[in-house]
Amino acid sequence: MPRIYIDGRPIDADAGQTVMQAAVAAGIEIPAFCWHPNLSVSGSCRVCAVQVEGRSWVEISCNMPVAEDLKVLTDTDLVRAYRKSILELTTLNHPVDCGICDKSGECTLQDYHYEHNGKPSNSRDVKVHATKFHHLSERITLDNERCILCSRCVRFTHEISKTKSLGIVNRGDHSLVRASEDGAFEHDAYSDNVVDICPVGALLSRAFLYKSRVWYLEPTPSVCPGCSRGCTVDLWHRKAEWKLRALDPAKNVAIERVTPRDNPAVNGPWTCNKARDLPAFFERPRAVQAMLAGKPVATLEAIEAARSLVACARNPVALVSNWGSNEELAAFAQALAARFTVRVKTDWAPQPGEVVEDAILIRADKNPNTAGACSRFPAMDDPAAKLPDGCDLVLAWGEGFDLTRVPRGARLVVLDAWRDPGHENADVFIPTSIQTERDGSYTNFQGVTSGFKACFAKPEAAVHAEELFAALGVRESVPA
Amino acid sequence: MNAPERRNLLMTFEVTPTSHLLADFRARGGYAAVEKALRTMTPKEITEEVTASGIQGRGGANFSAGRKWGVINLSDGQPHYLCANADEGEPGTFKDRWILENAPHLLLESMLIAAYALQVRHAFIYIRGEFDLPYRRIAGALDEAYAAGYYGKPLFGTDFTCDLIVYRGAGSYVCGEASGLLSSLEGKRGYPRNRPPRLTVRGLYQRPTVVNNVETLSNIAGIIMDGTEAFKSFGTRKSPGTRLVSISGHINKPGVYEVEPGRPFREFIFDTCGGVPHGRKVKAIIPGGISTKVVTGEEVDRVRLDNEDLATVGSGMGSGGMVVIAEGTCMVRLLQVLLRFYHHESCGQCTPCREGMGWMHRIIDRIVAGEGRPEDIEQLKKISAWNDGNTICGMGDAAGYAALGILAKFGDEFEHYITHKRSRHDGNLECRAST
Numbered sequence: 001m002p003r004i005y006i007d008g009r010p011i012d013a014d015a016g017q018t019v020m021q022a023a024v025a026a027g028i029e030i031p032a033f034c035w036h037p038n039l040s041v042s043g044s045c046r047v048c049a050v051q052v053e054g055r056s057w058v059e060i061s062c063n064m065p066v067a068e069d070l071k072v073l074t075d076t077d078l079v080r081a082y083r084k085s086i087l088e089l090t091t092l093n094h095p096v097d098c099g100i101c102d103k104s105g106e107c108t109l110q111d112y113h114y115e116h117n118g119k120p121s122n123s124r125d126v127k128v129h130a131t132k133f134h135h136l137s138e139r140i141t142l143d144n145e146r147c148i149l150c151s152r153c154v155r156f157t158h159e160i161s162k163t164k165s166l167g168i169v170n171r172g173d174h175s176l177v178r179a180s181e182d183g184a185f186e187h188d189a190y191s192d193n194v195v196d197i198c199p200v201g202a203l204l205s206r207a208f209l210y211k212s213r214v215w216y217l218e219p220t221p222s223v224c225p226g227c228s229r230g231c232t233v234d235l236w237h238r239k240a241e242w243k244l245r246a247l248d249p250a251k252n253v254a255i256e257r258v259t260p261r262d263n264p265a266v267n268g269p270w271t272c273n274k275a276r277d278l279p280a281f282f283e284r285p286r287a288v289q290a291m292l293a294g295k296p297v298a299t300l301e302a303i304e305a306a307r308s309l310v311a312c313a314r315n316p317v318a319l320v321s322n323w324g325s326n327e328e329l330a331a332f333a334q335a336l337a338a339r340f341t342v343r344v345k346t347d348w349a350p351q352p353g354e355v356v357e358d359a360i361l362i363r364a365d366k367n368p369n370t371a372g373a374c375s376r377f378p379a380m381d382d383p384a385a386k387l388p389d390g391c392d393l394v395l396a397w398g399e400g401f402d403l404t405r406v407p408r409g410a411r412l413v414v415l416d417a418w419r420d421p422g423h424e425n426a427d428v429f430i431p432t433s434i435q436t437e438r439d440g441s442y443t444n445f446q447g448v449t450s451g452f453k454a455c456f457a458k459p460e461a462a463v464h465a466e467e468l469f470a471a472l473g474v475r476e477s478v479p480a
Numbered sequence: 481m482n483a484p485e486r487r488n489l490l491m492t493f494e495v496t497p498t499s500h501l502l503a504d505f506r507a508r509g510g511y512a513a514v515e516k517a518l519r520t521m522t523p524k525e526i527t528e529e530v531t532a533s534g535i536q537g538r539g540g541a542n543f544s545a546g547r548k549w550g551v552i553n554l555s556d557g558q559p560h561y562l563c564a565n566a567d568e569g570e571p572g573t574f575k576d577r578w579i580l581e582n583a584p585h586l587l588l589e590s591m592l593i594a595a596y597a598l599q600v601r602h603a604f605i606y607i608r609g610e611f612d613l614p615y616r617r618i619a620g621a622l623d624e625a626y627a628a629g630y631y632g633k634p635l636f637g638t639d640f641t642c643d644l645i646v647y648r649g650a651g652s653y654v655c656g657e658a659s660g661l662l663s664s665l666e667g668k669r670g671y672p673r674n675r676p677p678r679l680t681v682r683g684l685y686q687r688p689t690v691v692n693n694v695e696t697l698s699n700i701a702g703i704i705m706d707g708t709e710a711f712k713s714f715g716t717r718k719s720p721g722t723r724l725v726s727i728s729g730h731i732n733k734p735g736v737y738e739v740e741p742g743r744p745f746r747e748f749i750f751d752t753c754g755g756v757p758h759g760r761k762v763k764a765i766i767p768g769g770i771s772t773k774v775v776t777g778e779e780v781d782r783v784r785l786d787n788e789d790l791a792t793v794g795s796g797m798g799s800g801g802m803v804v805i806a807e808g809t810c811m812v813r814l815l816q817v818l819l820r821f822y823h824h825e826s827c828g829q830c831t832p833c834r835e836g837m838g839w840m841h842r843i844i845d846r847i848v849a850g851e852g853r854p855e856d857i858e859q860l861k862k863i864s865a866w867n868d869g870n871t872i873c874g875m876g877d878a879a880g881y882a883a884l885g886i887l888a889k890f891g892d893e894f895e896h897y898i899t900h901k902r903s904r905h906d907g908n909l910e911c912r913a914s915t
Contacts, residue, residue, distance in 0.1 A: 086866075125843065171652070173826070175828035
């Protein structure tokens with residue numbers, strides 16, 4: 001364990017670390033554009049330069065190995081002057097169009113400029129012009145003028161997503177980031193991560209383009225339900241104090257974008273494109289009307305009907321959703337499980353065109369809480385098999401249930417959050433809340449449990465399954 | 481020509497239509513050094529011999545070749561690689577071309593010795609893409625050497641075998657930088673790499689690699705054959721041996737010359753190379769490729785032609801590419817040409833060189849167009865200084881030297897140009913009879 005000193009502060013670094021890694025581990029911030037903790041060292045931006053005590057020159061900390069008794073200074077006159085010069089060069093051909101840039105407000109270049117330079121450019125020559133709105137793929141657009149050629153995106157596709165689909169063409173200040181001609185970037189299931197790691201507003205999500213200023217948004221921690229990896233993500237939605245009164249009020253309850261939340265135990269700083277498409281997934285048409293045999297009724301009425309069906313059933317079968325949170329599953333286990341034959345239902349199977357499984361993050365099980373459900377109810381439901389003979393009540397919870405599987409003569413209670421014409425055929429249908437409307441947790445395939453928080457209120461008619469199960473478990477009707 | 485005595489190590493023969501062929505090379509005693517090395521010396525002894533000779537790299541950085549070789553650990557169980565840097569792209573430099581065209585077997589023999597000393601199974605020659613005749617000559621010589629059994633077969637009763645691959649670059653200046661060269665050789669974009677690690681620790685395919693200039697390597701055979709003392713009897717104590725110098729520009733006899741370091745600079749220019757056309761005076765000389773700082777005519781008169789003496793006027797021998805600039809040449813236009821080159825050839829990997837070279841080029845273009853501002857000179861100096869020591873590769877550092885040198889010694893011409901919006905010398909870059 002070599003002991004190094006950063007600005008006089010002793011730090012026990014690991015052998016083989018760089019000064020930058022040791023500093024980050026100790027919570028010391030050294031500015032960097034091209035360096036990223038999960039990518040290889042590029043050394044190209046030069047802004048992480050530091051001075052070693054006793055030397056009259058600066059060196060980059062991202063490529064400086066730690067050595068016993070190394071004394072690093074990050075705030076000398078020389079370092080400050082050098083950083084300023086690098087920022088002057090970095091912004092030289094940068095359009096500084098922060099006013100119309102999506103990255104504005106969370107841009108590293110913007111932050112560093114104010115922190116380390118803060119002066120207008122010394123150059124009065126014409127800037128180098130380059131392509132704007134170069135669509136690298138259906139998902140990503142690139143503004144080459146804003147690009148500072150840190151090569152993070154290039155290294156990402158080479159080292160993390162392994163598609164090797166981005167590269168740099170041309171030389172010098174005419175260098176351009178470009179996608180390979182074989183279209184590999186279009187099929188890169190992790191391509192949206194390059195938007196997050198871009199230190200400037202060069203790489204932009206076309207889905208989020210011009211949708212909102214980032215300072216109007218706040219993140220709510222959540223878990224991607226797209227597969228059993230359970231990547232921790234942030235769902236970005238409009239802050240309460242910036243609620244729109246005019247215009248489109250739907251924007252107030254919209255998820256504007258999804259970003260990964262760094263979690264070394266599960267997904268690191270990455271997540272796949274499926275997580276980025278969660279807004280579309282969550283904005284599918286909702287079921288907001290309780291029904292008795294297709295007839296709209298008040299939710300309380302439907303709950304009472306379901307309760308009495310459960311109470312008098314002799315051989316009921318429950319298909320519990322592997323999209324249920326651990327809390328909902330626990331509530332079911334406590335209130336109802338003893339009376340039911342319980343099977344864990346698989347709500348989602350891989351869809352056509354979707355990456356089924358890879359060696360990076362994506363798992364073949366496209367449901368978030370199979371591990372959590374199976375730890376309570378070991379029996380899995382086989383969608384191809386018949387339900388047990390003699391069952392007189394089926395409680396189907398969650399999406400994707402094939403109604404034809406219900407045995408003749410059995411009653412059917414369906415709990416679902418999404419609109420589906422099949423619900424009209426259920427004896428009782430009760431709409432439920434979705435993940436963004438409640439707190440809870442999922443357990444991923446590794447056994448790691450990650451929690452999510454509510455960001456919006458549930459529709460009035462919908463119920464939280466956790467509360468519903470307690471109500472269904474009551475044997476006698478409670479007089480109103 | 482009043483050459484008193486031929487004091488040459490490399491240009492020891494008359495160039496004839498067949499002098500580059502194996503038969504002629506053997507008649508001159510070729511491939512005897514490699515036989516001597518393999519039969520009588522251990523790899524370690526060869527490296528020691530090369531270190532003792534004090535030979536410095538001829539590519540421009542003047543780093544001791546023996547010390548570079550000494551870093552290679554022969555018993556580390558890894559493959560080692562040797563690469564000859566024949567990507568001679570420094571403007572003004574064309575001396576390696578002479579070796580490749582006229583003495584290709586000397587390089588091949590020397591590389592065999594170096595490969596043996598470094599226990600290299602596969603060696604490479606990375607040759608500049610624009611080199612046509614040199615490529616054909618070295619490729620032809622390699623065919624001859626393979627046919628004669630020097631390459632690809634165990635040599636002289638030992639179990640040492642070496643294969644050599646000639647790889648043609650695509651003409652990038654930065655691929656002449658050792659690590660950029662290896663990136664290019666690996667099939668990647670020719671971006672230089674960060675140090676540490678040194679290439680002798682992790683180079684080609686992440687293995688210990690020695691990259692030497694063609695001229696450096698070509699001297700090895702002579703050092704092994706004649707011994708270090710013979711080699712050190714040439715040149716000065718700190719710069720032993722001879723240097724190939726390619727001279728061009730405003731000079732009566734341009735070409736490649738072999739010179740002994742320590743010769744008076746002026747004597748070389750006026751006696752050997754015939755002086756400046758039309759009897760002009762020397763205004764300045766770029767002594768070792770455009771990345772070395774310019775030397776004024778007055779300084780040429782008093783320095784000797786070696787690294788130590790040139791360092792006293794802020795310059796060096798560099799890669800041996802000399803450009804003579806006659807009186808009456810516009811230094812502003814000259815710097816414009818140089819900066820256009822650096823802007824064009826900057827690989828664009830690290831910020832100071834990528835942005836700085838373009839910025840300097842735009843400033844000098846503006847000055848030449850008569851739209852210069854007084855603060856431009858300071859700005860040029862500032863940008864050059866930002867590059868110095870702060871880039872990934874040495875070429876980024878050196879890109880600023882040209883401007884720093886010219887601005888320091890001919891700053892008044894720039895002021896004149898900016899104030900009067902025209903050149904003091906009519907923007908002249910040529911050396912004509914009248915004007």
